[in-house]
Amino acid sequence: SYVLTQPPSVSVAPGKTARITCGGNNIGTKTVHWYQQKPVQAPVLVIYWDKDRPSGIPERFSGSNSGNTATLTISGVEAGDEADYYCQVWDSPTRAVFGGGTKLTV
Amino acid sequence: QVQLAQSGAEVQKPGASVKVSCKASGYTFTAYDINWVRQAAGQGLEWMGWLNTNSGNTAYAQKLQGRVSITRDTSINTAYLELSSLTYDDTAVYYCARASGSYYPFGSWGQGTLVTVSS
Numbered sequence: 001s002y003v004l005t006q007p008p009s010v011s012v013a014p015g016k017t018a019r020i021t022c023g024g025n026n027i028g029t030k031t032v033h034w035y036q037q038k039p040v041q042a043p044v045l046v047i048y049w050d051k052d053r054p055s056g057i058p059e060r061f062s063g064s065n066s067g068n069t070a071t072l073t074i075s076g077v078e079a080g081d082e083a084d085y086y087c088q089v090w091d092s093p094t095r096a097v098f099g100g101g102t103k104l105t106v
Numbered sequence: 107q108v109q110l111a112q113s114g115a116e117v118q119k120p121g122a123s124v125k126v127s128c129k130a131s132g133y134t135f136t137a138y139d140i141n142w143v144r145q146a147a148g149q150g151l152e153w154m155g156w157l158n159t160n161s162g163n164t165a166y167a168q169k170l171q172g173r174v175s176i177t178r179d180t181s182i183n184t185a186y187l188e189l190s191s192l193t194y195d196d197t198a199v200y201y202c203a204r205a206s207g208s209y210y211p212f213g214s215w216g217q218g219t220l221v222t223v224s225s
Contacts, residue, residue: 042217043201043215045211045212086151088212093208094156094208095156096141098153099150
């Protein structure tokens with residue numbers, strides 16, 4: 001089955017840019033979705049179709065996907081962005097896969 | 107507004123089964139797929155299975171094949187996850203999540219249901 005690899009943790013100072021990667025074999029040929037999860041809360045979609053933002057998600061959140069790596073970029077990081085972030089793809093029309101998650105520390 | 111309301115916490119013994127419900131409101135139930143995702147304490151998200159709420163077709167994660175069943179009752183806009191032969195490793199928070207179809211993101215999530223397997 002398809003494997004997505006994320007770094008366990010990323011640290012960034014407030015106001016700086018955080019980049020969270022999601023590695024997978026030819027992931028650039030798939031569409032990637034990203035979720036933010038804060039403690040004791042359900043995940044929230046922050047980027048879909050590689051780079052689109054749902055309504056209500058700040059423009060500071062952006063995404064890209066090429067080759068073997070997809071990237072979630074958070075510009076001007078704020079304390080409230082501290083959370084776990086997960087990438088997700090569909091391995092087939094009926095099977096989803098999540099990355100292992102990345103803890104963002106601000 | 108879209109809501110997925112899940113059933114309450116459960117405590118089950120090893121070897122038993124558990125059934126968790128996910129009641130949808132605020133949209134046409136059969137127009138969206140329902141997926142189930144679980145998360146053990148301190149661990150990541152694990153996709154468990156997919157349900158086409160219109161046809162009733164399902165697909166499951168390979169590691170859970172034979173133990174998991176996802177069903178729905180369209181008369182009450184509710185999807186169900188049943189997991190059998192529970193082990194301590196099944197202790198987790200279980201989420202239902204809505205998607206517009208294959209390859210779509212999980213745009214709405216239930217609040218989660220804690221299932222504890224304990225003797």
